[in-house]
Amino acid sequence: MADQTLPISGSLRAAQSRRATALEWLHSWVVTVDHKKLGLLYVVYSIFFLLVAGAEAMAIRIQLAFPHNHFISAEAYNEFFTMHGTTMVFLVGMPILFGFANYLVPLMIGARDMAFPRLNAFSFWLTALGGLFLYFSFIGGFGLYGMGNAPDVGWFAYAPLTAKAFTPGHNTDYWALALIVSGFGTLGTAINIIATTLSMRCRGMTLFRMPLFVWLFLVVSGLTLVTITPLTAAQVMLLIDRYLGGHFFDAQAGGSPIVWIHFFWIFGHPEVYVLVLPAFAVANEIIPVFSRKAIFGYPAMVAASVGIGFVSLTVWAHHMFTVGMTAVGNSFFVLSTMVVGIPTGIKIFNWLATLWGGRIRFATPMLFSIGFLFQFLLAGLTGIMLSVAPWNWQLHNTYFVIAHFHYVLVGAIVFCIFAAIYYWYPKATGKMLSETLGKWHFWLFLIGFHITFDTMHFVGLLGMPRSIYTYEPDRGWNTLNLVISIGGFIQAIAVLIFAWNLIHSYLRGKEAGNDPWDAWTLEWSTPSPPPSYNFAVEPVVRSRRPLWDLKHPQDPDWKYER
Amino acid sequence: MSSIPIFADEAWRLPSRGRVGMLSLIIGESAIFTIFVVAYVYYIGRSAYGPTPQILEVPIFNTVCLLSSSLTIWLAERAIEHGIIRRFAAWWALTILLGIIFLAGTAAEWRRLIFGDGLTISTNLFGTTYYSLVGLHATHVVVGLVMLSLVMLFTLLGRINQSHAERIQVLSLYWHFVDAVWVVVFTVVYIVGR
Numbered sequence: 001m002a003d004q005t006l007p008i009s010g011s012l013r014a015a016q017s018r019r020a021t022a023l024e025w026l027h028s029w030v031v032t033v034d035h036k037k038l039g040l041l042y043v044v045y046s047i048f049f050l051l052v053a054g055a056e057a058m059a060i061r062i063q064l065a066f067p068h069n070h071f072i073s074a075e076a077y078n079e080f081f082t083m084h085g086t087t088m089v090f091l092v093g094m095p096i097l098f099g100f101a102n103y104l105v106p107l108m109i110g111a112r113d114m115a116f117p118r119l120n121a122f123s124f125w126l127t128a129l130g131g132l133f134l135y136f137s138f139i140g141g142f143g144l145y146g147m148g149n150a151p152d153v154g155w156f157a158y159a160p161l162t163a164k165a166f167t168p169g170h171n172t173d174y175w176a177l178a179l180i181v182s183g184f185g186t187l188g189t190a191i192n193i194i195a196t197t198l199s200m201r202c203r204g205m206t207l208f209r210m211p212l213f214v215w216l217f218l219v220v221s222g223l224t225l226v227t228i229t230p231l232t233a234a235q236v237m238l239l240i241d242r243y244l245g246g247h248f249f250d251a252q253a254g255g256s257p258i259v260w261i262h263f264f265w266i267f268g269h270p271e272v273y274v275l276v277l278p279a280f281a282v283a284n285e286i287i288p289v290f291s292r293k294a295i296f297g298y299p300a301m302v303a304a305s306v307g308i309g310f311v312s313l314t315v316w317a318h319h320m321f322t323v324g325m326t327a328v329g330n331s332f333f334v335l336s337t338m339v340v341g342i343p344t345g346i347k348i349f350n351w352l353a354t355l356w357g358g359r360i361r362f363a364t365p366m367l368f369s370i371g372f373l374f375q376f377l378l379a380g381l382t383g384i385m386l387s388v389a390p391w392n393w394q395l396h397n398t399y400f401v402i403a404h405f406h407y408v409l410v411g412a413i414v415f416c417i418f419a420a421i422y423y424w425y426p427k428a429t430g431k432m433l434s435e436t437l438g439k440w441h442f443w444l445f446l447i448g449f450h451i452t453f454d455t456m457h458f459v460g461l462l463g464m465p466r467s468i469y470t471y472e473p474d475r476g477w478n479t480l481n482l483v484i485s486i487g488g489f490i491q492a493i494a495v496l497i498f499a500w501n502l503i504h505s506y507l508r509g510k511e512a513g514n515d516p517w518d519a520w521t522l523e524w525s526t527p528s529p530p531p532s533y534n535f536a537v538e539p540v541v542r543s544r545r546p547l548w549d550l551k552h553p554q555d556p557d558w559k560y561e562r
Numbered sequence: 563m564s565s566i567p568i569f570a571d572e573a574w575r576l577p578s579r580g581r582v583g584m585l586s587l588i589i590g591e592s593a594i595f596t597i598f599v600v601a602y603v604y605y606i607g608r609s610a611y612g613p614t615p616q617i618l619e620v621p622i623f624n625t626v627c628l629l630s631s632s633l634t635i636w637l638a639e640r641a642i643e644h645g646i647i648r649r650f651a652a653w654w655a656l657t658i659l660l661g662i663i664f665l666a667g668t669a670a671e672w673r674r675l676i677f678g679d680g681l682t683i684s685t686n687l688f689g690t691t692y693y694s695l696v697g698l699h700a701t702h703v704v705v706g707l708v709m710l711s712l713v714m715l716f717t718l719l720g721r722i723n724q725s726h727a728e729r730i731q732v733l734s735l736y737w738h739f740v741d742a743v744w745v746v747v748f749t750v751v752y753i754v755g756r
Binding site: 119 | 574578582586587598605610687690694
């Protein structure tokens, strides 16, 4: 089936004109409003920042590899962990996931483009400006230590540390303004995805025939609307405090730093779900295709996703057990946090049931998805442990918490991002990624990941707090920290192999054809890479797997789906 | 394998993307306002010093103007739907006028508070929360007025016709939202908080 041309896409090809000059090529990318080009811009932008923030993590790990190390100063250390966190969440996680949505949602629902193409371009350039702005602080930010002082207040920027008295200069403002700017970009993209999903579907693509990928992004975008905006509001308050002499978080005038913590986590916890639901979206597409079975429990998956979306809005204060809340408050947030485990569990069982009895192909995208499945389960279990308030009092702000959320962010989300790139790279470029390099990448990354983050749980249980730039040699953390750092380097090597694979396969890769994985969703009916108009003839859909119907006219899905 | 057979779903209707987009924006904006309203309510009576909300006067006239602008813009929407451009222009202009009166009223109120009562955004916690919440709403009124004025400009240039009815209605949704938020802000600041 791999090189078969599927007729619904039409095989129209625009006449090949002369080769564009470099300037014309650049111009076409800057002024583009095409959802596919913007999607790729998002992904390339995020991979660049992935390497930058990864390098920051490496610097942190070298510093912590030995007690009393002097690789970087305490001041630089504060800047590095702040920038690492901020970059990974806002300049890597969100843009790469919205990049996938940009590229794939219109293709999957049989649309010509997003609902608002120009808003789409505007959103991307806002996000890009935010990233540039944040990183300009390394040169232009004036802070406590003079010029070139990047933000150093932690990615959560707790008050009152951010007050003008304690953080003079402008470096915190770079943090706040960069995130406000990129936040508007994110809001624009979320609006765009919702409008595209609801208003641009091709004939027959009812809501319950949409690929789960699209469903998940509909939920994510809805969640983004009410998640990113509280952060914007809180940052406006912070800027009012810093520049107009306001008192929102100023305890001496009656304000309250705890209000900042609440507002930040009202954003911050749903944000985790904004990041992880797209990872589910990727797994929902890859696991069935590589198990050669339709997804198990489609309606339950949709319900669980919507359920997670709502429940995630009620759990934020489980980041705040040590702040000191009432017993009722503590109990509420313990219970609501545990409730999240139910819809997530439903999803895990559905994926397992999809795998069950399937003819599993262990190509690289599938390997990463399987890794995701097991690691996400473990991450969820440590999450349940941390949701128990007394346990949390003991371990809050230790490396156990760091290990838990990196298990989610790396073990689940980054694994799914890699899976997605291996899966859709052929569609976007027309070339297959090298399987050999892919397997090296997967196994090295998996081993490095477990060496680093499994060990991190133990160093956390032994009481090592986060955000410290060095430690005494007699605490019993020395060997474990060295092991963690070594694992970090193995992951870095794996990521470099991945970067090499992206470049090498683009130049020398095998031709992919339209449908290299024998998949079932509409994007695989278009040529690779898809033409700017996507579909020459608007497709008509009668089931959840339109390409299955096309390939198996004697046994189509629509006979069974109701 | 010629093509996917077409049947079922004969009438394929989807919601308007403009409306969906604007409603999504309104949900997002509501979250911003919610945070500011929560901050306002939480900080009522917590100011350590300085003027208190008792110095506020209830802006009845202002409120009546802004809320009736929702009615006039609705009449304008109906006029454009029926293609009666002159009537549309009249109601639209009245809407803009009512919005400007509201802003002028707020300006007068702030002038009295700043120069009469000595309350600025940095005076105390009440000043901070009051000016930021009412100011956030006023900012939205300004943005709305800019967009309404653009439409007015195009109307005067004769570029608006019946086919723009849907876009006008989408824009009007935003104005209705700004008015609805004022009901919340008014209740919180001038009734509950005083």
